[in-house]
Amino acid sequence: MNLEELGALGKVISSSQVQKITGLGRTVLDKLNAEGVLTKIYFSDRKYVYRLDQVNAYVTSCMNNPTKNKGESSADKARKALEAKKAKQ
Numbered sequence: 789m790n791l792e793e794l795g796a797l798g799k800v801i802s803s804s805q806v807q808k809i810t811g812l813g814r815t816v817l818d819k820l821n822a823e824g825v826l827t828k829i830y831f832s833d834r835k836y837v838y839r840l841d842q843v844n845a846y847v848t849s850c851m852n853n854p855t856k857n858k859g860e861s862s863a864d865k866a867r868k869a870l871e872a873k874k875a876k877q
Contacts, residue, residue: 798839798840798841799841800837800838800839801837801838801840802837802838803817803828803836803837803838806826806838810850817838820846825842825846826838826843826846827839827842
């Protein structure tokens with residue numbers, strides 16, 4: 789892919805920047821790519837970027853509905869269970 793082809797795709801963002809912004813690891817980003825939420829644009833086997841408009845849309849949807857795109861961590865579940873137990877006492 790040359791620079792003209794890249795420019796035709798619109799603004800892009802590097803994978804490392806997406807990881808910093810979203811806090812997501814490579815495995816989760818690969819899953820989002822497989823689901824069609826984010827699209828990887830490959831330069832070579834291991835070099836790729838994401839479309840900025842898709843990343844912005846994903847981040848916005850996470851902000852509007854935090855539980856939709858991110859499962860509860862086990863620490864959060866344990867904390868809620870402890871709070872429920874204390875409330876019963």
